[in-house]
Amino acid sequence: MVAYNEMTKEELESEKERLIIEYKRYQDMNLTLNMARGKPSMEQLDLSMGMLDPITHDEVVDADSGMDVRNYGVLEGLKGAKELLASMVSCDPDSVIVCGNSSLNVMYDQIARGFSFGYLGEKPWAKLDKVKWLCPVPGYDRHFSITEHFGFEMITIPMKEDGPDMDMVEEYVKDPAVKGIWCVPKYSNPEGIVYSEEVVRRFAALKPAAPDFRIFWDNAYAVHYLYDEPDRQDEIPDILEECNKAGNPNLVFEFMSTSKISFSGSGISGVASSPQNKEDIISSMTVQTIGYDKVNQLRHIKFFKDADGIREHMRKHAKILRPKFECVVNTLERELGDLNIGTWVKPNGGYFVTFRTIPNAASRVISLCFGAGVTLTSAGAPFPYHKDPEDSVIRIAPSYPTLPELEKAMEIFTLCVRLASVEILLKK
């Protein structure tokens, strides 16, 4: 087929007519399809039904601490749970604090501590006139919502194919008002990018002007491979160790979660950092909470046992997710491959595929999809303040629908991309 940008006005008009007829056909089907959120499917949740097995009376006393997991105590979490979370990101289990079911909440709390109390004796950010935060884009909407909620000025950093633009990051951290950066280092949300070793090392070697600048390293997809044998290049260095080696031990908070491993609503999460940061966190956490749910920690230890258990479990997730990701990418290739109206990258892991339209088309695509029964993440969501300057990024989340639903949704999606592109090209 001829690329759209090479079509004459007449050809575009006739293509548009054809597309509108097709679009109306889909509208008449009254479909309800959803590719909006990175929610695991029922089939994936069923993989973890063993999490709901009974716990016997013999099991309620934790072997390591001698503590009854049903009672109060053990603020930092069970040793077995620390080991499990640490194994996912290859860090030292002693650096981990095990928290509740939402790693987002752990990140929020950690920002709230900087805001209300300050890190390691530094001035609380609430007392400053301005706090700035670096936001690699496109990124995770819920990260940006947190920094927006606290009133920080968010500065966008473009993502390159091996991570955030580090030249820009190194430049911006010279400003003492810049207090942090959001990172999803492996299979980033939404592009599925894996940070290169060089990017990781440049992060660890940062020399920020602010002593309370922190990297928020949300390693949410550390073990979320789509293919059985991950490429060697998908392994990233342990950021905590790298920071240590670079003489910046307190530079990073690393976050982990089992939300997309066990049950998304009932997983366990954690934060890992240097001994000094950990002590600082615990001194505040001990005021904040009576402790996190240790029975749920026990369930995770019992069900997964160790890193091998997690690896094996993730292979089962991959078996369900892989055909869905391939459906997305193959449909894009088949329907849009030679039309010059969009780009995408096939990720090796994570939860999303990012599609880039021609400029100013994304919100129109999303609204056309909605009109035909397909819900997508709202336009601009992967950007601070929901503003995509190019209006071109669309996050596709293939996990939740069934494969037949997804096939249908992707047909509609590609149709809407074509229709929106034709409309825009005709206006030129």
Next chain:
Amino acid sequence: MVAYNEMTKEELESEKERLIIEYKRYQDMNLTLNMARGKPSMEQLDLSMGMLDPITHDEVVDADSGMDVRNYGVLEGLKGAKELLASMVSCDPDSVIVCGNSSLNVMYDQIARGFSFGYLGEKPWAKLDKVKWLCPVPGYDRHFSITEHFGFEMITIPMKEDGPDMDMVEEYVKDPAVKGIWCVPKYSNPEGIVYSEEVVRRFAALKPAAPDFRIFWDNAYAVHYLYDEPDRQDEIPDILEECNKAGNPNLVFEFMSTSKISFSGSGISGVASSPQNKEDIISSMTVQTIGYDKVNQLRHIKFFKDADGIREHMRKHAKILRPKFECVVNTLERELGDLNIGTWVKPNGGYFVTFRTIPNAASRVISLCFGAGVTLTSAGAPFPYHKDPEDSVIRIAPSYPTLPELEKAMEIFTLCVRLASVEILLKK
């Protein structure tokens, strides 16, 4: 026996000698006994082993919302869980947001919201020069730790036998810097006091100068009766309804928890408030967390079913706790009844007995106890900044030790009260 204050110096000297010999006898036993924290005993935790029963695949879809409890979603909590928590405090289930395993964390979060963002459009407290907080004393140490952590100036309000001194509360709230008050309205920590209807109504009718003044109504022991048929006088009015009637719908946040009903480390908690406050909380909560653990909410719904299920379960707790409370009170009566060296009140519910020594004796009693192997909550703990101006209040937590351990611990406790009192009287 002769009251200590009526003894001559010689009699006191000889009593002291006798007590020291007895004390050394206990020291030689190398005991390790703990009456420090309100922790349920193993026997109590065993009452809830049904919480660890399996959940079947048929049960994972919530009948009310149609949502899969294993997945993301339902930020406010399952309807059944709202109903369960509401039934405990007799409030409207629609006013409840169900949260995680620590109600302390919910209170902390609610104060943090006032601090960082402000309630209903009011100025965030972080931007004010001074925030003051009313603290009925003796009270719960962990409440005071939160308001201390945020740097608020804590003002003590004496407890009377039917609740805080309301004349003082009404006076203090005329100061716009006063932003809140801690309350445990039923079987208060640590005295076991039940607020009278009049006190509850005076709270609801408060006219604080600060529009963002809030009552933090920690109804932690709402169903924690020690006797099967609670006296009618132990029922307190629904504070939310009272505030509504008084034209102050937004005045109160009520907190509830199953920590001392199911498992102390793995319960569910909640906050209830007016529609406007609830909306304000949700607007922040939706940024803070992906949602709370709904599988655990389901476990609670399944295990307790309804208010009757909770009532029946609490009777089983009472059966275990009652002899322990009676051991404490009877030992105090038997060993100290006519010595004029302390006072106490027998509570009808809750988790603690408060003992008041003669002035300046409490910390000495606690340190003597520690020397004989009995750990008590540290002196001053039930007061802001850990400062008991009279050094006379000791919180006794009888739940965790076994009955024989408790008997021994109370023998030692009363001995230490006698010894410390003699020492002090001899110095006069």
